[in-house]
Amino acid sequence: MRFDLYTIAYWISPNSRVLDLGCGSGELLNYLQEEKEVSGTGIEANEDKVAEGIISGVNIIQGDIHREIGDYLDDSFDYVILSQTLQQVLKPAMLIHEMLRVGKRGIVSFPNYSHYKNRLFFFFRGRAPISKELPFEWFDTPNIRVIPLKDFRHFCSLFGFDIIREIAISTYHQEEQGKEVRFFPNLLASYGIFMLGQKNDK
Numbered sequence: 001m002r003f004d005l006y007t008i009a010y011w012i013s014p015n016s017r018v019l020d021l022g023c024g025s026g027e028l029l030n031y032l033q034e035e036k037e038v039s040g041t042g043i044e045a046n047e048d049k050v051a052e053g054i055i056s057g058v059n060i061i062q063g064d065i066h067r068e069i070g071d072y073l074d075d076s077f078d079y080v081i082l083s084q085t086l087q088q089v090l091k092p093a094m095l096i097h098e099m100l101r102v103g104k105r106g107i108v109s110f111p112n113y114s115h116y117k118n119r120l121f122f123f124f125r126g127r128a129p130i131s132k133e134l135p136f137e138w139f140d141t142p143n144i145r146v147i148p149l150k151d152f153r154h155f156c157s158l159f160g161f162d163i164i165r166e167i168a169i170s171t172y173h174q175e176e177q178g179k180e181v182r183f184f185p186n187l188l189a190s191y192g193i194f195m196l197g198q199k200n201d202k
Contacts, residue, residue: 001027003171003178004109004191008081011107011165011195012036016078019043019103021065021095022085026053033058041077043068066090069098077103084191086110087134087143093159100198105164109193112168114148116187132172133190149185149192156196165195 001009005028012018014036020029023042030053032038042060044050053060061068065085080103082095087110089095099106111133118129130136134143149168156163168185169192171178181189 001031001176003176004169004193005031005083006176007167007169007178007193008083008107008109009035012038012079014038017076019069019072019077019080021069021080021082021099022088023053023058023060023081023083025049026056026058026060028081028083029053029058029060030056066095066098069095069102072102074101075104079103079105079107081107083107083109084111087145087147090144092145092155096159096161096196100161100196104197106161106196107193108152108196109191110147110152112149112186112189112192113146114150114186115190119187147192149189152192152194156194160198162197163194164197167193169193 009028009031012032016038018032018038018040020042023029023044026042029040029042033040040059042053042058043063043065044060045064047062050060050062080099082099086092086108096106117131121129168181168189169178170181170188170190
């Protein structure tokens with residue numbers, strides 16, 4: 001399993017109720033079910049990935065995360081996860097509000113656009129950066145926004161999302177190995193992972 005998913009899994013308490021938005025084939029949920037006995041549900045748009053996850057024993061709903069999350073009651077889950085999907089979300093503040101409505105905590109991860117390799121790529125080539133974490137040309141990317149770690153913290157402050165916990169990590173896309181970045185994370189980390197709550201809700 002990817003290093004960033006292991007990091008998220010470490011934050012999840014045993015026997016929790018978990019909703020994973022954009023869960024793919026349910027790799028994280030499958031791990032959490034086996035290792036932490038969570039009650040997990042995933043939402044995924046890709047039919048092939050949904051079928052793969054169901055075959056492996058994961059409960060996955062095929063559909064759009066923006067619409068499907070609205071069907072859940074308040075506090076239906078302990079954690080709602082949005083892993084490496086935020087950069088493709090049309091209305092991120094609205095979705096995170098929904099995550100924190102249906103879940104006690106939200107966990108969000110995304111590629112750090114201000115990573116030094118992206119900065120060097122733009123500085124020396126004068127073109128939109130392409131990396132393993134963001135491997136698309138500007139004209140065919142599914143990503144509609146780019147997110148530096150500093151900007152995400154500012155976004156949380158603006159919209160009243162309390163950052164309960166955060167970690168910056170350095171790992172290549174899809175790699176199982178990685179490490180925490182403690183110094184200059186906005187420059188040196190390839191991904192950020194944040195646990196969120198509503199303001200004044202500890």
